[in-house]
Amino acid sequence: MKKTHKSITCILCPLGCKIMTIRKKTGIRVSGQKCAKGKDYAIQELLNPTRVLTATIKIKEGVLPLLPVRTNLPILKDKIFECIRNLSRLEVKAPTKMGETILKNIADTGSDLISTRDMERVQCKQIM
């Protein structure tokens, strides 16, 4: 394995340390962080960066044409576009409730796609 450098901006606090990581056969060297948490963050970001994906999918008969959704767990960053390709073809029908599972184990990430709001049917507009 070749030696690779990667700079990572820490987001754990407003300092935003620029952490340099060097990956060698022998392991990973981390420098530039001002705290221990920064080191763990940098290693995590280097080896296994994950993100929560938030998006929308089409919804029929809803008060809006789109239903906002998210992955219930963070997914691998590299899987984001594959997930988007999958969800771009989805369509559900109103009404739906917040937290409903829309798609289980999206793109084999181990994470489910869930809706993030209630969506009423268009006929009965929400009046509180």
Added chain:
Amino acid sequence: MYNIKVDIAIIGGGPAGLGAACKAKKLGIKKVLILERDRELGGILPQCIHNGFGLLYFKEDLTGPEYATRFIEEADKLRVEAKLNTMLLEITKDKRIFGLSSKEGLAQITAKAVILSMGCRERTRGALNIPGTRPAGIYTAGTAQRLVNMENLLPGKNIVVLGSGDVGLIMARRLTWVGAKVKAVVEILPYPSGLTRNIVQCLEDYNIPLILSHTVVDIHGQDRLKGVTIAKVDENRNPIKGSEKFIPCDTLLLSVGLIPENELSKSVGIELDKATGGAFVDQYMQTSIPGIFACGNVVQVYDLVDYVTESAEIAAKGANLFMKGKLKNHRTIAVERGENVQQVVPQRFSLGKQVEPIKFYIRVQHPQEKVKVALYWGTKEIFSKKELIVKPSEMVVFEVSDEAIRKISKAEKVTIAVSKHEKNT
């Protein structure tokens, strides 16, 4: 004419209004009414489908719609009343409110206390006076967000974002995720205006260039935008001749700041602070008109919705005290802005019988490392707190103990300042 009487009327059903309404109900106030111009509650949150909300308040990472839904459900449980699709026209000093709706025509609401929670609006191209043509394809980031996230419409395919405010950063990622190409985010300041988390997760993750100390100096295209010319700026933010560069694009998003929406406040004669663009408030979020309170982004543009909720709960507590006659005739102490302080809320506070700690929400003028945030009475330091770094993009929340507050009970005014702290490590 529809005519009702309520205890508290809350103007605007976004996170601030919802937070204030729930808190008021929990404090035992009977008739709490939210007046909302949109067809649903939640304010801007339903279009903020990204996560990052509620980290402080709920200790959870929620999306905008989820944060809103939690409060809407709670408001429902607490029997908060709401009038949707209602546009307010006027508030009077004696707390009568006039509004319009399709369903009820003209509405008049008389309230014992009013909480203003109208939120903020985005700065536009005109406020920046960017020269050039006036083609289609120029949107504020928030308008684009609504089109993409709620209307299923794609504003464009090749995008330049002017300003590195959080909405712009979020939209850079959002548009990338729906297949558009974001060519650059251009920021006039030498540092970004948005949260570090957003710089990393919205720009760096997708190799979107952040071009600092640059601005858009020309807009091209007669009918639809064809491109923008950007240029480097000097330290006075004036474009440097010869540094111009053309970027072809079909869409320009503006994320150049938010302005508290205070037209109603002005019409009733509430005193506004030029620094925040919002009302002058005391520690109960009471404005210059007794019984009219304000909270959330209509007071000051907060960086986190959690702070908006916090301010809303303070306003509800204040309104409750007001209705019980407990906010009368206190002498107020002015809070002035010292070194490197751009905004501070509250701008004044009063001392009653009971003294409680007061939280100050501060925005600094420029980034600074190893600082001390301190409250002074004259030259005397009353209270201070160290910070490793402060940035204009991230608010400093500074809680002054009741003990310290008691020490300044005789002061006319105090000052909050941010200064270099040498001994800090």
Added chain:
Amino acid sequence: MGGSTTLRTPFLTRSKADVAIIGAGIIGATIARELSRYKLSTILIDKEADVGWGTTKANTGVIHAGYSEDPHTLRGKLTTPGNRISKQLCEELEVPLKRIGSIVVSLNRKELPVLNKLENYAKILGVTGTRILKKDELHSMVPHLTPKAVYGFYAPTAAIVSPYGLAIALVENAQANGLNVLLQTKVLGLEKKRQGITLNTTSGDVRTDFVINAAGLWADEISAMSGEKEFNIHPRKGEYILFDETIGEITGKIIFPAPTPISKGIAFAPFVEGNYAVGPTDEDIQDKEDLFTSFEGLKKVFNSAEKFFPEIPFKRYMIRNFCGLRAVADENDFIIRPSYNMKGLIHAAGIQSPGLTAAPAIASMVMDILKDQGMKLHPNPHFNPERRTIHRIKDVDYKTKEKLIEGDPRYGHIVCRCETVSEAEVIEAIRRGATTLDGIKFRVRCGMGRCQGGFCTPRVMEILSSELKTPLTKISKRGKGSRLVKGKVWDGSFNV
């Protein structure tokens, strides 16, 4: 209301007209309305998607008193009568015209002879009520004016009007009286036939007896279609800055600096709707599509604003900047006459400032020429000079608001919060011919306010889409080439 026709009425139910007017700016619109008094078939043609979208749109909106032009020129002769007729015209069409008066302010004692010259012109041209103001009176009439101001020249008959509002009203009224309108149509050529002229347009051929060339910046090119270019038009660029109405009444009057030989200078003009415009600059240019505002131009406007009103914090109240091109003939006067080359072609060209003011007088001059050229004018027995404006929920008292909502609940649904515009008003604007976002903006002011359409754009797009039965993705800012969005987010084509 405005009659049953709208701008969308497809023409070419008959492709023969008595008169064709090229250009639906203020000049074409005024002539069209004048022609609608007679039993004639008239067609008004414009290349844009709406009326008044050329020079008319970007204008100070001042109805000048008429003292500032040389009395020997057409510009001088037609302005005072134009001012007089405008008042009645605006009353008939329910277009607000506010006679607020203007003051030419001199910052320098040496400029007094210039003011005296204006007073002399006023006398010759019959402008009533003008007088020179001494320092004290000047400052009491214009409170925030710089202390350097020494003299003023006051003309009480000067007024303000919305120029595009007037053009829209004129066309609405003319349509109700039988006018046909053909938009998004370019005239490609004129062919002299044995009888009359045939216009080749991008929407097909139109046969007509008379053609009126009111093509503004392009009038020289239309003249060239007669076989030879009869004159040359160049654009004079003017940049403006618009300020929010909350800037307060800087002055209740229109303020001009002392004029130069080519221009009346950077004016301060309240808009009838309450906003405040400062401009225009003056720059003779070549490119007729150069609608760029520039740092230099806007700086000039700013400097002038601050020079005259040093106390006013202009920067804080900017809403937007815009640019207009005035159509200036090389001879620097209006050209209103029959073509030398083609019988039946009549020019109303080179209509630079004060064209908005002179328009009604220009229209009657064109009518005289048409009569001279043998056109038969039989009064239209159904002519109705009146047109009703769109009811604005913002402008009426609470009782009337309630009544409006009772009649149409959509009056209670506010879609533009800065200008308080209701859904009912937007729908009425569409019914009267608006097909684009700008068309709505110019009729009912959606998007003119502080947020510049940030809030109302998606809402107005939805109404346009449902009223015009057009997909949202096809809604445009101002017609062809200016669609607001590039498609749907999820339409099945995502592939990244």
